[in-house]
Amino acid sequence: MMTTGQAAHHDVRRGELAAFLRSRRERVVPEQVGLPRGRRRRTPGLRREEVAQLSAVGVTWYTWLEQGRDIHVSAQVLDAIARALLLDPNEREHLFTLAGVADPAPGTECATVSDPIRTMLRQLEPIPACVQNSRYDLLAYNRTYGNLLCDLDSLAPQERNCMWLAFTHPGWEQGLVDREEVIRAMAAKFRSAMAEHIAEPAWKHMLGRLQEASPEFREIWERHEVMRTTPGRTKRFLNTHVGLLHLDYQIMWLGPRQGPRMITYVPADAESRARLERLQELTLARQVAAA
Incomplete structure (x- = not known):
């Protein structure tokens, strides 16, 4: 069982993960990942549903992740999200660290060009x-x-x-x-x-x-x-x-x-x-x- 201090630390880290995911999602435009922009787009960057589709995860589950809920996330799902959001190696490492999950492929290349x-x-x-x-x-x-x-x-x-x-x-x-x-x-x-x-x-x-x-x-x-x-x-x-x-x-x-x-x-x-x-x-x- 977690101590009060450990629970508080866990909550802070989940909040940071949620904020980080939102910030990365909002900077990716649909055209970068091969999706049509459409006429009625009010959200900057990608929608949550689009990230979920690109990552092959449920929309509700991804929404909970962005809301900082206490849910379990696997390395495979984090890898898919990192690719969908075009994270660079530093951002990918930060994502896995915040989630408290070991990266199965550290240093994985991304779609960005250095x-x-x-x-x-x-x-x-x-x-x-x-x-x-x-x-x-x-x-x-x-x-x-x-x-x-x-x-x-x-x-x-x-x-x-x-x-x-x-x-x-x-x-x-x-x-x-x-x-x-x-x-x-x-x-x-x-x-x-x-x-x-x-x-x-x-x-x-x-x-x-x-x-x-x-x-x-x-x-x-x-x-x-x-x-x-x-x-x-x-x-x-x-x-x-x-x-x-x-x-x-x-x-x-x-x-x-x-x-x-x-x-x-x-x-x-x-x-x-x-x-x-x-x-x-x-x-x-x-x-x-x-x-």
Whole structure:
């Protein structure tokens, strides 16, 4: 049985946990987790029901957690909540500490991109590089990548998804020289990765968008092809400003396999390197002109 002091400490910690969860929920916008905003949204950030859906827990149970009620919470549920709220490693550790539960996977990577990774992306220029997750969302990219197949900065955040662009954006489609092979592989990898996220609304929302927008995607999806990540190889891109590029595709994993990764496109020949340098010059010139 708890002493009076222990009970008081427990109450304080539950109150801190409740306040922390509310603050983290209110900072995440629906588009960040693949959910539609809708017209009647008065709550800043996500609704409790949306966090519950993303975490695969009951709405009532999650509400009690945010209200600081004395309920038991498992490590698996806390892990799901941490992912749903896009917690960084420090926030994740704080969540488990407040809940009084040992983290089964300390140091788990999250969907955020650290400042050192962003610096690395800039330093790689003119080599195009980006960070994406297993759903093909573009989490970060450098300026060369941002102008490789279209002007990514001009797109809404929810449109910055490589598979969505490959099936729906005319400029992106035209820039993929071997597009038929590329989109078939992307759909197969998406299906393989989705097996681990089958009930998550963000994944189902992306799948639904693609099926509604692209008959071509629907046809490929019905084949039920699966593929894990393939080793690096040379890819061909047709850039509207500098022409054909032969680039060696390489992956650096930032977390568990099938999770977040940095992708670089290193020029495979001298001509492609010269054209990437020219693309960088054009990009910088446009930025100066727009300033």
